[in-house]
Amino acid sequence: MSIAITINEEEFTAEQGQTVMELAQQHDIYIPHFCWHPGLSIAGVCRFCMVEVEGRPKLEIACNLPVTAGMQVRTDSEPVQEAHKWALEFHLINHPLDCPICDQAGECGLQDYYMQVGKYQAQMTQAKVLKPKKLDVGVDLVLDTERCILCSRCVRFEDEVTKSGGLGIFDRGDRAIIGTYQNKRIEHNYTTNLVDICPVGAFTSKDFRFKKRVWFTQEAQTVCPGCATGCAIDLAFNADLKRYYRIKPRFSEVNAHWMCNFGRGMYMHLNVEQRLLSAYSAAEDAHKPMLKTDTAHIVQALAEQLQQAQQVALLVTPQYTVEDYRALLAFFVGKLGIRNVHQWRSRQEDTEKFDGVLWRGDQNPNSRGLLEVLAEFGIDKQQGNEFDTLAAGNYDLVIALAPQVLATFADIETDLQKLQELPWVSLWASAKQVLDYRYQQVLALTCFAEQRGTYRNYAGVERQLHAATSPVSAEIMSITALVEKLAACCKAQEDEHGSS
Amino acid sequence: MASSSTFDVALQAKIKHHLERFETRRSAILPILNDIHQQYGFVSPAQVQALEDEFDLPRLQVQEVISFYSRYRQQQPSRYHVQFCDNIVCRMFASQQLIAKLKAKAAGCAAGTLSVEPVPCLGVCDGAPAMLVNDERHLRVTCDNLDGIIDDYLQRASDA
Ligand code: SF4
Ligand code: SF4
Ligand code: FES
Ligand code: FES
Numbered sequence: 001m002s003i004a005i006t007i008n009e010e011e012f013t014a015e016q017g018q019t020v021m022e023l024a025q026q027h028d029i030y031i032p033h034f035c036w037h038p039g040l041s042i043a044g045v046c047r048f049c050m051v052e053v054e055g056r057p058k059l060e061i062a063c064n065l066p067v068t069a070g071m072q073v074r075t076d077s078e079p080v081q082e083a084h085k086w087a088l089e090f091h092l093i094n095h096p097l098d099c100p101i102c103d104q105a106g107e108c109g110l111q112d113y114y115m116q117v118g119k120y121q122a123q124m125t126q127a128k129v130l131k132p133k134k135l136d137v138g139v140d141l142v143l144d145t146e147r148c149i150l151c152s153r154c155v156r157f158e159d160e161v162t163k164s165g166g167l168g169i170f171d172r173g174d175r176a177i178i179g180t181y182q183n184k185r186i187e188h189n190y191t192t193n194l195v196d197i198c199p200v201g202a203f204t205s206k207d208f209r210f211k212k213r214v215w216f217t218q219e220a221q222t223v224c225p226g227c228a229t230g231c232a233i234d235l236a237f238n239a240d241l242k243r244y245y246r247i248k249p250r251f252s253e254v255n256a257h258w259m260c261n262f263g264r265g266m267y268m269h270l271n272v273e274q275r276l277l278s279a280y281s282a283a284e285d286a287h288k289p290m291l292k293t294d295t296a297h298i299v300q301a302l303a304e305q306l307q308q309a310q311q312v313a314l315l316v317t318p319q320y321t322v323e324d325y326r327a328l329l330a331f332f333v334g335k336l337g338i339r340n341v342h343q344w345r346s347r348q349e350d351t352e353k354f355d356g357v358l359w360r361g362d363q364n365p366n367s368r369g370l371l372e373v374l375a376e377f378g379i380d381k382q383q384g385n386e387f388d389t390l391a392a393g394n395y396d397l398v399i400a401l402a403p404q405v406l407a408t409f410a411d412i413e414t415d416l417q418k419l420q421e422l423p424w425v426s427l428w429a430s431a432k433q434v435l436d437y438r439y440q441q442v443l444a445l446t447c448f449a450e451q452r453g454t455y456r457n458y459a460g461v462e463r464q465l466h467a468a469t470s471p472v473s474a475e476i477m478s479i480t481a482l483v484e485k486l487a488a489c490c491k492a493q494e495d496e497h498g499s500s
Numbered sequence: 501m502a503s504s505s506t507f508d509v510a511l512q513a514k515i516k517h518h519l520e521r522f523e524t525r526r527s528a529i530l531p532i533l534n535d536i537h538q539q540y541g542f543v544s545p546a547q548v549q550a551l552e553d554e555f556d557l558p559r560l561q562v563q564e565v566i567s568f569y570s571r572y573r574q575q576q577p578s579r580y581h582v583q584f585c586d587n588i589v590c591r592m593f594a595s596q597q598l599i600a601k602l603k604a605k606a607a608g609c610a611a612g613t614l615s616v617e618p619v620p621c622l623g624v625c626d627g628a629p630a631m632l633v634n635d636e637r638h639l640r641v642t643c644d645n646l647d648g649i650i651d652d653y654l655q656r657a658s659d660a
Binding site: 165167168169170171172180181212305 | 529545558561562563564567568569570
């Protein structure tokens with residue numbers, strides 16, 4: 001049943017059971033809050049979300065105020081503003097206000113509100129209560145208990161989302177302190193969400209803290225490539241420096257407000273020191289390291305090998321986009337009629353595994369997408385690792401798409417080793433690590449942060465990638481661009497043969 | 501229930517009873533802690549752990565409650581633990597001097613016999629200055645009768 005109410009004299013239709021906070025949020029009316037979080041239960045403890053309701057003598061908290069017919073709400077009246085001011089002053093009584101050395105600065109609720117509605121002249125004259133400032137309470141977590149405003153979001157996350165119940169509030173009054181039982185560490189794959197939801201700098205991330213002030217980063221809305229779930233993420237980077245700093249979850253139906261710690265690491269392999277920055281070809285002495293060569297030459301050499309080869313195979317990992325697979329298969333399968341396509345997957349994966357929250361044992365973001373595109377080209381396959389059948393094929397050319405995230409393939413070294421024993425391999429990859437091996441040639445690919453495209457997650461839901469930056473080097477190309485170049489080369493060769 | 505429980509049979513039965521009494525198990529924490537405290541005079545970390553292991557009450561939630569209420573002791577108190585009021589009315593009746601006197605007396609006793617703790621108003625201001633020796637209440641304590649009251653207890657201790 002829908003209900004008519006007004007907020008700041010504007011009319012809205014609300015659903016029965018909705019709270020004023022939810023309705024306001026839905027219509028982009030901002031009500032300041034600390035303890036309310038759309039993914040957690042209502043606690044109503046920070047008393048910051050005060051609104052005025054016509055006909056009620058006292059201000060009410062919007063987060064726990066169900067809409068009723070004809071309700072007239074004000075979020076901007078003088079009593080409301082005054083309440084914010086004093087609630088903030090209250091929260092700041094024992095807060096250290098150490099923003100200059102706090103990693104949360106720039107994305108801190110307390111700091112933002114202070115700039116908006118702070119009293120600027122504190123009226124407390126007593127000394128602040130001091131508490132432990134640098135507790136190691138778990139994976140990726142540093143806890144500064146002085147900065148905590150006791151909103152209990154983290155406690156509810158532990159109780160409701162991961163159901164691990166690791167956090168509590170001990171003691172009472174101004175000695176009340178957030179913590180774990182006897183400072184035990186919280187060890188699960190979702191701890192960094194605590195850093196995200198903590199509205200202040202009490203929880204900070206070991207990995208991210210002091211690396212970059214947040215106002216020097218931009219965010220790209222893209223998708224985690226860490227597993228078949230495909231969580232929506234904000235990837236923080238600095239475009240001028242072409243550096244990536246961290247990953248935070250972004251709300252989507254698939255992952256709600258959360259993501260796993262493993263997925264947070266998906267920015268590391270994007271940075272320049274881990275990347276393959278140009279194409280390489282085998283040295284004359286095949287035991288020597290490969291030599292840097294420009295991409296045009298390598299593609300030319302590949303086109304020639306394609307012409308000569310009797311048996312050609314594609315070896316494809318499920319870590320690229322649907323669009324890239326289409327471009328790849330349109331050329332190799334559609335145009336050249338090559339039908340030897342092998343899936344390359346981790347040997348030790350357990351694709352059935354699911355941790356009950358988000359993370360899946362299928363650590364490829366596009367297993368389904370790959371199978372679907374293969375089917376479009378008349379190649380029907382089941383999901384499975386076909387790496388080991390490669391050797392038996394007697395191929396004189398193998399074009400291999402390496403995993404983007406080498407860490408998701410438990411035996412990647414064995415595979416890369418075995419691959420170099422084959423007669424002629426063109427390896428397409430984005431990680432520098434492949435240079436430890438010797439192949440006929442290596443081509444440098446873009447990574448997920450440098451391109452648009454689509455993954456299909458475990459349930460078949462489309463997950464859309466958006467580019468953050470241009471590639472870290474000019475020699476780096478997407479699969480689609482490489483295939484185009486290769487096709488052009490092949491065409492030129494044909495024309496030459498035709499005319500001679 | 502394992503026979504090797506941290507709690508005796510009667511206490512186990514009480515704990516079980518409380519756990520069934522309320523809508524949520526969490527609500528039973530307070531009465532359970534009261535019973536344990538009553539019996540032992542304190543709640544130890546081992547007992548908190550036992551509540552988790554034997555009764556599936558999360559130790560973290562139990563500890564939250566214990567730390568919230570300063571009346572719960574977490575260590576074994578002395579044989580005679582004096583809680584002396586040092587709030588306003590008792591203070592006007594010299595509670596501070598009495599507390600100092602008691603502290604000096606406690607220091608002269610064997611370890612673990614006598615201890616003193618200043619506490620807020622005991623709610624018997626009309627009988628100020630007031631103190632509790634373990635659970636027994638003494639009103640209108642004076643410099644003259646204090647020694648006698650405490651010595652009675654100490655005598656009992658040495659008789660036992
Ligand atoms: S640590 Fe952060 S999330 Fe947890 S109660 Fe304190 S302020 Fe809230
Ligand atoms: S659950 Fe999967 S998709 Fe989501 S953050 Fe973790 S690894 Fe990435
Ligand atoms: S957001 Fe409503 S009381 Fe905290
Ligand atoms: S002031 Fe001592 S009992 Fe109230």
